[in-house]
Amino acid sequence: MKKTLNINIGNSIVHIEEDAYEMLTIYLNEVKHHFSKNADDFEIVTDIENRIAEMFGEILTIQQKQAINIEDVKSVTAQMGSVKDFETSEESEGAEDPLAHIPPYDGVKKLYRDTDQAMVAGVCVGLGHYLNIEARWIRLAALISMFIGGSGVLAYLIMWIVIPKAESKSEKMTMRGEEPNLRGFANSHLNPLMKQSRGFIAEFFEFLGSFIQGAGKTLFKMIAVVIIIFGSLFLLFLIVAVAGLFGIWDSNVYSYFPVSMVNEDYLSSIVIAVFIVFAVPLLALVLFSVRVAFNGRAINKTLSFGLLIIWLGGVVVSIFYIAKITTEFKESAELAQVTPLVAHKTILLTVDKTRFFSKEDSINYKIESYNKNGRRILNHSGPFDEPRNVSLRIEESENGKSELVRNYRAQGKTFEAALKQAQNIRYEFVQKDSLLNFSSRLQLTKKASWRNQEVDLMLKVPVGTHLKISRDLAWFLNGYNYWDCNYDGTAEFTEWIMTHTGLKCLNERKDSDNE
Amino acid sequence: MIAENTQTQMRKGILEYCVLLIISRGEIYASDIIAELKSAKLLVVEGTLYPLLTRLKNNGLLSYNWVESTSGPPRKYYLLTAEGKAILSQLDHTWQELAYAIDTSKTNLTNS
Numbered sequence: 001m002k003k004t005l006n007i008n009i010g011n012s013i014v015h016i017e018e019d020a021y022e023m024l025t026i027y028l029n030e031v032k033h034h035f036s037k038n039a040d041d042f043e044i045v046t047d048i049e050n051r052i053a054e055m056f057g058e059i060l061t062i063q064q065k066q067a068i069n070i071e072d073v074k075s076v077t078a079q080m081g082s083v084k085d086f087e088t089s090e091e092s093e094g095a096e097d098p099l100a101h102i103p104p105y106d107g108v109k110k111l112y113r114d115t116d117q118a119m120v121a122g123v124c125v126g127l128g129h130y131l132n133i134e135a136r137w138i139r140l141a142a143l144i145s146m147f148i149g150g151s152g153v154l155a156y157l158i159m160w161i162v163i164p165k166a167e168s169k170s171e172k173m174t175m176r177g178e179e180p181n182l183r184g185f186a187n188s189h190l191n192p193l194m195k196q197s198r199g200f201i202a203e204f205f206e207f208l209g210s211f212i213q214g215a216g217k218t219l220f221k222m223i224a225v226v227i228i229i230f231g232s233l234f235l236l237f238l239i240v241a242v243a244g245l246f247g248i249w250d251s252n253v254y255s256y257f258p259v260s261m262v263n264e265d266y267l268s269s270i271v272i273a274v275f276i277v278f279a280v281p282l283l284a285l286v287l288f289s290v291r292v293a294f295n296g297r298a299i300n301k302t303l304s305f306g307l308l309i310i311w312l313g314g315v316v317v318s319i320f321y322i323a324k325i326t327t328e329f330k331e332s333a334e335l336a337q338v339t340p341l342v343a344h345k346t347i348l349l350t351v352d353k354t355r356f357f358s359k360e361d362s363i364n365y366k367i368e369s370y371n372k373n374g375r376r377i378l379n380h381s382g383p384f385d386e387p388r389n390v391s392l393r394i395e396e397s398e399n400g401k402s403e404l405v406r407n408y409r410a411q412g413k414t415f416e417a418a419l420k421q422a423q424n425i426r427y428e429f430v431q432k433d434s435l436l437n438f439s440s441r442l443q444l445t446k447k448a449s450w451r452n453q454e455v456d457l458m459l460k461v462p463v464g465t466h467l468k469i470s471r472d473l474a475w476f477l478n479g480y481n482y483w484d485c486n487y488d489g490t491a492e493f494t495e496w497i498m499t500h501t502g503l504k505c506l507n508e509r510k511d512s513d514n515e
Numbered sequence: 516m517i518a519e520n521t522q523t524q525m526r527k528g529i530l531e532y533c534v535l536l537i538i539s540r541g542e543i544y545a546s547d548i549i550a551e552l553k554s555a556k557l558l559v560v561e562g563t564l565y566p567l568l569t570r571l572k573n574n575g576l577l578s579y580n581w582v583e584s585t586s587g588p589p590r591k592y593y594l595l596t597a598e599g600k601a602i603l604s605q606l607d608h609t610w611q612e613l614a615y616a617i618d619t620s621k622t623n624l625t626n627s
Contacts, residue, residue, distance in 0.1 A: 010588050011588045012588055031562070035566065038566060040566070040569045040570070040573060043569050044565045044566050044569050047545070047565040047568070047569070047591070048561075048562060048565055050588055050590075050591075051545065051546065051561060051565075053588060054546070054584075054588065054590075078560075079560065079561055080560060080561045080562045081560020081561060081562035081563060082560070082562075085560045085562065085563065086560075086562050086563055086566075
């Protein structure tokens with residue numbers, strides 16, 4: 001079985017086997033080049049082609065077959081004669097008929113694009129051949145002109161379109177200023193018979209394709225390098241963070257919000273598990289990028305399987321603990337504590353700013369000695385904001401007495417656990433004459449984890465009590481729009497009065513007058 | 516080598532004359548010319564004929580007609596032009612001279 005081709009030779013379609021086609025192409029190219037010295041080369045070659053076509057036709061009808069094979073081509077070319085035969089019979093023809101020959105080679109170069117040595121489309125190399133300058137200088141000039149207003153790009157594109165590509169051997173030789181002769185054609189017999197110029201557009205897209213392939217590779221490598229750098233940094237950050245979570249630098253870390261959710265008993269396990277869940281894919285990504293960037297083989301199978309198993313282990317452990325912690329929010333419990341207050345005509349409500357805690361504060365206010373090991377502060381200084389856990393309502397007192405009700409709320413796995421969590425909450429406030437100073441945060445006994453502990457404060461005052469509410473307290477105030485009473489937000493205190501219908505702002509009228 | 520060279524040159528000159536002679540008998544197809552030349556043992560390969568015919572045609576000695584062929588593409592049938600006929604008669608004359616020259620040369624050689 002052989003592959004056949006359809007060729008159009010001498011205006012007739014001939015089926016020809018592939019090897020026979022190659023042989024015929026070589027033969028016809030030789031003939032073409034031989035007669036290219038002759039002024040009538042086209043006519044002669046056409047005659048020869050026509051004759052070959054005729055002979056093929058005869059062979060096909062006489063031998064009753066479908067396709068020309070290599071033997072047929074051999075016999076036809078033998079009958080037609082080789083280029084050598086032509087040479088011997090024509091030796092003296094030049095002398096007889098000088099007009100039939102092209103004028104002797106005058107050494108004129110022609111401008112072609114040299115696609116063999118091209119960087120892009122061979123314009124610079126071609127110019128180099130033409131001007132007898134090394135291509136690198138022209139390329140350099142082109143590169144520089146590219147930065148000077150980009151005119152070089154346009155010029156290059158125009159030249160790409162205008163200057164033909166040196167396709168045949170003779171064109172390539174003319175481009176270099178060599179005399180095109182038969183010796184030069186020796187290696188060129190595989191050139192296609194007909195010029196297969198695909199035109200500028202096709203060439204451009206072919207170039208674009210190869211460029212994207214090359215540039216894409218470079219781009220991938222650059223991305224890979226970026227991933228390696230950032231991935232490594234992030235990995236390092238993770239390690240540092242884990243070290244931080246194990247309390248290497250700051251033992252207060254457990255009181256920061258997202259971590260405080262986790263029971264201390266299994267904190268280390270969950271930290272390691274979560275670390276694995278994030279670090280292993282990151283490590284794999286970095287290793288893969290190393291492989292892309294340096295064409296190296298950074299991961300072997302054992303290692304990658306090992307990493308996969310470790311990662312799955314991390315995922316399982318993380319899910320287990322997350323599920324476990326989630327169940328600890330199932331039930332909620334509430335605990336109320338009522339404290340009577342000394343009644344005053346005017347009560348000043350403030351927030352204890354000094355208890356926005358720091359280590360120094362705890363020493364200054366002797367919290368340490370007062371509840372060392374027993375208490376810790378749920379504060380807002382962690383990297384994430386804790387959900388607001390203190391809220392204040394102010395209502396009319398039914399019995400005419402002032403009192404503060406503290407409702408402690410927490411969640412847990414069972415009601416008992418939730419209640420226990422609620423009992424662990426401590427919330428401080430101080431009454432000093434008419435001043436009521438609230439703490440801004442909860443305190444939890446140590447070992448207590450974040451279980452959505454909240455305290456609802458309810459201040460009950462008799463009707464007619466004046467209240468001066470500090471601006472800072474506004475954040476905790478529930479049920480009243482503090483800012484309605486403090487339009488511009490500059491006043492340190494706003495004045496309210498307790499009525500039967502609730503609190504009423506006293507600043508309101510004055511402020512509306514101002515407006 | 517020298518013999519070969521002379522042979523080629525002799526053949527070349529005669530080839531042209533013979534081609535004109537064959538065509539002078541009437542319109543003829545290139546491959547038929549080849550067949551005749553082959554039987555006259557003057558031509559080895561076909562390829563050499565085409566440049567010759569083209570040159571003769573371009574010099575105005577020959578012209579051709581396209582004739583439809585039953586098998587394959589139309590064929591070029593060559594015929595002599597008036598100029599070609601004139602040149603052929605010149606060549607006839609020259610050939611007679613040459614034949615005489617050779618004959619004489621040969622006879623003289625044998626005589627002496």
